[in-house]
Amino acid sequence: MKNKILIMMSTFNGEDFIKEQLDSIMAQTVDFDLLIRDDGSKDSTLEILKKYAKNKSNIRILVGENIGCNQSYFTLLKNAGVYKYYAFSDQDDIWDADKLQIAISTIENSKLEGPLLYGSCSKILKNNIITGTTKKKYTEINFYNTIVQNFLPGHSQVFNYELFKQIKCDLNYDNIYVYDAWITNVAAITGNIIFDNNPHTLYRMHNQNVLGFGENYISWIKNRFMKLINNEISQYSKQITYFTNVYYNDLNYNQKQEMLKFEKSKKNFLARIEYIFKTKLYRQSKIETMYFKILYLLNFYK
Template sequence: MRDQSIAVVMSSYNGADYIVEQLDSILAQNISNLSVIVRDDGSNDGTVQILQQYAQRGDIRLICGENEGYVRSFFDVLAVAGDFDYYCFADQDDIWLSDKVSSAISLIQESSTRGPVLYCSELLYCDEHCKNPQRSKLNFIGLNGQKMVYEDICSGNTMVFNREMKELATIGGAKDIFAHDWWFGLVGCSLGTLVWDENPHILYRRTGNNASPSGMSSLRLAKYRVEKIFGNGKLPRIRKQIRRFYSQYCDQLDPQLREIVRVAAEGNRFQKAFAPGRYRQKRGDELLLRLTLLAGLL
């Protein structure tokens, strides 16, 4: 374990309320040879001043940049991080359990897998005070490239990946990528090996607009799912991501998955809506997606 070099990469933006707890939990990991690299994405709330204190103590490497959005910011910090054996994505407002990184590295090494490897794990949702933790109940059974095309299943704050995975997923930069973790999950499930850990090693803080759908009434849950798919102009951006993925990696996909992604990227609305297989985990979400595709909205 000591021979492995590990980089934790974080993009921060106006995270002064919680970033100290996050950084302290990262620095308290029960593993050595851990480097923490933070790119601030133009904060104006005191986050930079907090980060500078950590940098002055030598606890982190700090990069300050202009605001460009979290996707490009994560790609930028990966680009300048340097060569490590493993990389971990970190959000700015969670709390890591002390064995988060060591558990991931152990499972990756136990898998004896060569080539690109992406680790993801179960997590514990909690409130803004990190109280009342509840398992997310993420379902990774049968997860494959097709199921990642239209749904972001892998949570970025649990991700650990090797150098081969980093190099594969960052080809071409951040152009037309909807979310960095969705992209890494799609690339990893399609062209690499996914290592899934059913045990949680992170407290995932849910705040404000980040509130969990857990415990919602049926009506509110239906409204949440509609907004999750249709809200904030997401559909055109998701479409661009699918097309970018197909153009970038089509020659490397196995024939069956290549055809699935081709239809998603280039097919007409009927081909997309009636494509075989299952795309989303929940039946209601699958039906809503199919109707969205049939309407030509995605």
């Protein structure tokens, strides 16, 4: 096993910002390899990557056709090899120089064993101005939370080899809405999750973001409205069902019972009313939990 960390980055038409992110990765204070998969870029992204990789033995580039963000990251996992730690990277963020060192130290200082996933909140960068942070931890993070809330964004995730071994990659990617939520749920049922409320990344918000975070309540409401308009809740529900089927044998008895009720209660309005008053599922804040229950009641999780 290589006593270092593997950083996995998927790129697509990222020429505007990728140099800053690559520079911040090069400035990391830990020993790392960088595995990059270009997802069929049509701009100068690939040329930029090749310039950075020239004469650097710790950078490897995979070139492929456009298969989308989720499948691209799972393809990176398939090609990852054996390392002590793994991390995901977006193409357009800016990392603090000690981001990975803090993540690794936090994992090791936890004294926890088995599959471990570290995540943290990030500073939101919009038009080169820091406008807030991504979500912070307010209560326990476990399966009943993570199955209905994508709380650990991929750009903050660092995990150990034990969790890497638990991640299944030969999947139906049409059933996966967001890869990072999938990884988080694997950690929730097979190991432990460690969350850091201190930000170590500038998370860039712009029109090309695949997914984003609201900086305030108005943005939060607008973001949630757009998710409804774009039918994203239904897509997320599809992933929940698929994940439960793929990892059913890894769920404990109570988790299995909860997810059976989640699926069965979708079928009629009265059952959904009863379910939202009895469910163990929750989100990190009371207003988010209420939002989830209202959407479930109105059959958006169909």
